Amino acid sequence: MAVKVLYARVLLSYYTGIRHSFLGTPLDLTNFYYYFFHFFRDFVVVHYGKCCMSLKKFSYQIPNYAKIIKIKADFNVSDTNIGGFSMGRSFEKSLAWQKRARAALVGGGQPHKQSQPPRPVMVAGAKGAHFWDADGNDYIDYLMGYGPMILGHAYPTVIDTVTKYLVERGNVYNFGHTLEVELAEKLVQIIPSADRVAYFVGGSDATTGAIKFARAYTEREKVIRSGYHGWHDWCSHARGHLSGAAAATLSVDFNDLEGLADIFKAHPGEIACLIMEPSGHDLPKDGYLEAAKELVNDNGALMIFDEVKTGFRYALGGAQEYFGITPDMSVFGKALANGFATAVVVGKKEIMDEVSDVWVAATFHGEVSLVAAAIATIEELESKDGVAFMWKQGQKLLDGYREMTARLGIDTARVGGIGPMPFFGLSSDSDDEKQQRFHKTFYEATLDGGLYLPEGHIWFMSMSHTDEDVAKTLSVSEDALKRAKAA
Numbered sequence: 001m002a003v004k005v006l007y008a009r010v011l012l013s014y015y016t017g018i019r020h021s022f023l024g025t026p027l028d029l030t031n032f033y034y035y036f037f038h039f040f041r042d043f044v045v046v047h048y049g050k051c052c053m054s055l056k057k058f059s060y061q062i063p064n065y066a067k068i069i070k071i072k073a074d075f076n077v078s079d080t081n082i083g084g085f086s087m088g089r090s091f092e093k094s095l096a097w098q099k100r101a102r103a104a105l106v107g108g109g110q111p112h113k114q115s116q117p118p119r120p121v122m123v124a125g126a127k128g129a130h131f132w133d134a135d136g137n138d139y140i141d142y143l144m145g146y147g148p149m150i151l152g153h154a155y156p157t158v159i160d161t162v163t164k165y166l167v168e169r170g171n172v173y174n175f176g177h178t179l180e181v182e183l184a185e186k187l188v189q190i191i192p193s194a195d196r197v198a199y200f201v202g203g204s205d206a207t208t209g210a211i212k213f214a215r216a217y218t219e220r221e222k223v224i225r226s227g228y229h230g231w232h233d234w235c236s237h238a239r240g241h242l243s244g245a246a247a248a249t250l251s252v253d254f255n256d257l258e259g260l261a262d263i264f265k266a267h268p269g270e271i272a273c274l275i276m277e278p279s280g281h282d283l284p285k286d287g288y289l290e291a292a293k294e295l296v297n298d299n300g301a302l303m304i305f306d307e308v309k310t311g312f313r314y315a316l317g318g319a320q321e322y323f324g325i326t327p328d329m330s331v332f333g334k335a336l337a338n339g340f341a342t343a344v345v346v347g348k349k350e351i352m353d354e355v356s357d358v359w360v361a362a363t364f365h366g367e368v369s370l371v372a373a374a375i376a377t378i379e380e381l382e383s384k385d386g387v388a389f390m391w392k393q394g395q396k397l398l399d400g401y402r403e404m405t406a407r408l409g410i411d412t413a414r415v416g417g418i419g420p421m422p423f424f425g426l427s428s429d430s431d432d433e434k435q436q437r438f439h440k441t442f443y444e445a446t447l448d449g450g451l452y453l454p455e456g457h458i459w460f461m462s463m464s465h466t467d468e469d470v471a472k473t474l475s476v477s478e479d480a481l482k483r484a485k486a487a
């Protein structure tokens, strides 16, 4: 490490007596740390005991905090110490793991999960609404594995239920099984568009299944998409995809009713379905979902809601329940099983019974661990009123961000989404140096302060985001905005 280590048992609290003399400004403890570390930015001062926790608490106040090396061994903090504190953000171990990943994994791992400091690089574990990296840096998580972790990471009741079923019943069978029937009955009860359920593994698998069903039912090939639906050939233009498959996929922007009508006009009798995310960063305009459904059905096509993100967060019955509009078919994944990869296509019986012979089958569809996890997840959300809780916590963030950006006069911020899937972001015009600096300072300061705020992606709330997490998020964010303004 380039950073020199000055290891000293300095009682920093001793210095806090200088409150009224430093730079002629009244100083509190936080400011003291700020100036102290600004001054000694290339050194590390380690102080035992209580003060270490203070450093963690105020880490976001300290310039170059990431440079402050951790001497974790002295404090018995292991990589997997859930409640452990991190004295600064080092990335040494994470980067070593990344090197190993590059030698062992294709591309070093999935493209969207590649990262560099100051962002977290390699996760070592997660619990509740927090995750920590290989160096022990802890973050409040607002991406939650891109959505699945609706209850929280390593959620005990889900883990216990899955373990129990695996131990008592095994996992994959030659025939249908009782537990998959139990979950299907539950989904039929809670999702408005569900009379019948088909199991899949992961969202891409399920959206592809829904498209197959729609093509079989309508005997048409073209589909219209609106939103993200996964990586399979029909909805991806990535290098290596089958161009013929994507050629049958047309695309329309969210909330663009006219554009949708134009596609139907241009392709009479050819469109099997519209598959769309019903909501996201932008909410549907008044009447858009209803009008789109009418247009789709009038043209003999099926309306499919891709609720892979919205499922269980807008409501247990998804965005369709929240907006009061029932599509012909829907896809649920991600949060369905709190991190287990189950996904489902559900639909009205007139449609699903007609396509029941379509080959959408795989070894792991409906396997016990996935189904058990989904059952436990739904039970927990129902018994603890989890959806209302996420609405409440997310709304506090939205209100807080709106209030603070107005008060601080920040007009490059975007606050959007809804309670359980809120969004806060800063525009960063690449030609505008000041905006770039603002953006960089804000995100670095929030990371240093222990927040992982997804940039440009919708956020996901969970039942584990506590009042304390929300309060810390707002206070670290406000401080980061102030520092970004001053940068």
Ligand SMILES: Cc1ncc(COP(=O)(O)O)c(C=O)c1O
Binding pocket: 146, 202, 203, 204, 205, 207, 227, 228, 229, 230, 231, 277, 306, 307, 308, 309, 333, 334
């Ligand atoms: C709306 C939507 N549909 C489908 C998918 C694909 O799901 P998966 O990544 O589980 O294959 C995603 C993933 O982000 C999604 O957000």
